[in-house]
Amino acid sequence: MGEASGNYYIAITSTARTPYDQARIMYDNCKSDLAEQRRTYAPPGQKVINVYANNTSKSREAVIKLMEQKINELGPSTVSKHLANPEILNTFDISYGNLKDRTKFWNEMKKRTELDDMLKENSCYHIQIKQK
Amino acid sequence: MKKMIHMFLILLLIFSCKQEPKFTNNNFGSKSVSDTIVINDKTDKVIFIKPTIKYLDSIKNTYKNQDDFYTIADDSNFYTAEAGNFLKENNMDTINVYNNKILKIGNSIIKLSEYKPWSLLLYKKNKNIINVFPIDIEKEFNNYFLKKDNALSSINDIFLKYNINSSNILNKNEEDFDSNGTKDYMLIIQNSNGTRSLLQIENENNSYSLLFKNDHVILCEDCGNGAESFYDYNVDKSILVFSSSFKSDEEIYKTDFEFKNEGNGSFSLNSVSVFISEIGKSEENKITLSENNFGTISLKDFNYSKFLSKYILKNR
Numbered sequence: 028m029g030e031a032s033g034n035y036y037i038a039i040t041s042t043a044r045t046p047y048d049q050a051r052i053m054y055d056n057c058k059s060d061l062a063e064q065r066r067t068y069a070p071p072g073q074k075v076i077n078v079y080a081n082n083t084s085k086s087r088e089a090v091i092k093l094m095e096q097k098i099n100e101l102g103p104s105t106v107s108k109h110l111a112n113p114e115i116l117n118t119f120d121i122s123y124g125n126l127k128d129r130t131k132f133w134n135e136m137k138k139r140t141e142l143d144d145m146l147k148e149n150s151c152y153h154i155q156i157k158q159k
Numbered sequence: 160m161k162k163m164i165h166m167f168l169i170l171l172l173i174f175s176c177k178q179e180p181k182f183t184n185n186n187f188g189s190k191s192v193s194d195t196i197v198i199n200d201k202t203d204k205v206i207f208i209k210p211t212i213k214y215l216d217s218i219k220n221t222y223k224n225q226d227d228f229y230t231i232a233d234d235s236n237f238y239t240a241e242a243g244n245f246l247k248e249n250n251m252d253t254i255n256v257y258n259n260k261i262l263k264i265g266n267s268i269i270k271l272s273e274y275k276p277w278s279l280l281l282y283k284k285n286k287n288i289i290n291v292f293p294i295d296i297e298k299e300f301n302n303y304f305l306k307k308d309n310a311l312s313s314i315n316d317i318f319l320k321y322n323i324n325s326s327n328i329l330n331k332n333e334e335d336f337d338s339n340g341t342k343d344y345m346l347i348i349q350n351s352n353g354t355r356s357l358l359q360i361e362n363e364n365n366s367y368s369l370l371f372k373n374d375h376v377i378l379c380e381d382c383g384n385g386a387e388s389f390y391d392y393n394v395d396k397s398i399l400v401f402s403s404s405f406k407s408d409e410e411i412y413k414t415d416f417e418f419k420n421e422g423n424g425s426f427s428l429n430s431v432s433v434f435i436s437e438i439g440k441s442e443e444n445k446i447t448l449s450e451n452n453f454g455t456i457s458l459k460d461f462n463y464s465k466f467l468s469k470y471i472l473k474n475r
Contacts, residue, residue, distance in 0.1 A: 036340050040294050041237065052240040059243075059255065066215040067232035069225075107233045120234060122294060125340035148231050149238070149277055150292035 032135040042119040044109040050094035071105035120151040200265035204252040210276035235277040242293035332394040337424030354379045375462040426458035
């Protein structure tokens with residue numbers, strides 16, 4: 028991709044995350060603003076948020092563990108694409124601010140048959156590659 | 160008895176003192192009565208612009224595939240939380256404010272609806288507020304809060320500041336020496352007294368800083384008796400090389416210097432090969448010097464003449 032798009036420096040800012048990391052992030056965000064989190068997750072994510080909401084009296088680590096269990100129970104990739112099994116769906120973000128030619132990168136990536144999805148986010152491209 | 164009461168009071172005082180964190184995190188809700196939030200302008204801080212519920216509900220419907228919205232929101236949540244953790248580790252005050260609010264910091268009035276939600280504002284007294292994305296927080300934090308204020312916005316500003324006439328540039332190499340995605344510069348300039356200087360200019364997100372100006376790397380062929388010469392200068396991202404030739408009364412020293420990029424854009428002397436021949440003879444003796452001989456010498460501090468006399472000529 029780098030060769031084809033003339034981008035020889037490509038920074039990956041996030042790739043496969045663990046269910047624990049996802050639970051930790053969701054816990055901190057729920058604590059900061061539960062209403063916002065309610066609006067930003069699909070139904071499986073809502074079930075993880077329910078775990079937070081139903082266990083506010085427990086310690087942070089205990090709740091994160093319960094949320095992690097729920098993520099695993101639901102199937103991690105239903106909560107976040109970054110939790111997908113990378114051997115099946117490789118999900119990663121590329122910082123486009125560091126790309127020499129971001130348009131060419133986008134266009135070249137779009138041509139790839141293995142591309143599952145690509146989204147433009149705040150300062151990065153979210154890319155999902157089908158591995159199988 | 161009085162002594163015991165005093166002891167008790169002292170102990171009570173000690174155990175009741177709880178150390179407060181040096182940084183604060185404040186939330187200003189979307190239901191806050193006032194549209195304008197006045198922020199203390201004395202300390203450095205980072206403002207997290209949060210989307211209101213109304214905003215989230217409205218953009219959710221603009222996506223053909225609602226899963227895309229959830230993916231984008233999930234990543235925004237991830238980067239926002241990681242930025243928050245980073246700022247907490249760096250003892251930075253943070254404030255969460257909804258994007259339907261107006262901020263007043265000192266004399267600045269900031270309408271947050273003009274900025275993207277899930278983005279940040281970096282504030283430092285007497286400095287322009289900047290808007291960045293959480294994904295870039297480490298780099299932007301360093302640039303904005305920590306980096307020396309002498310960074311300039313273009314390489315021409317560097318030339319102006321250091322009185323460099325672009326026609327005096329003898330050699331200019333552009334490489335991303337520090338691997339941050341932007342081109343940095345290595346220049347050789349001709350000074351009015353005949354000497355030449357080597358300059359390294361760092362470009363961090365289009366903010367330029369002179370890392371060093373070393374007047375002692377490039378020998379001055381016109382300054383001596385013509386017994387020295389400088390040639391084969393070459394720079395790429397990983398290596399800077401040059402050669403010199405020095406003629407004493409009896410011998411000729413041809414020396415190849417190699418400086419290696421440490422990976423962060425700083426070059427240090429890696430190896431030196433010296434080919435010594437007697438004048439009038441073609442036979443050469445080769446000596447190779449490494450860091451084991453001369454220790455760590457950065458390009459910034461390298462002095463050709465001193466190196467020559469200390470490591471090459473001293474034993475002759």
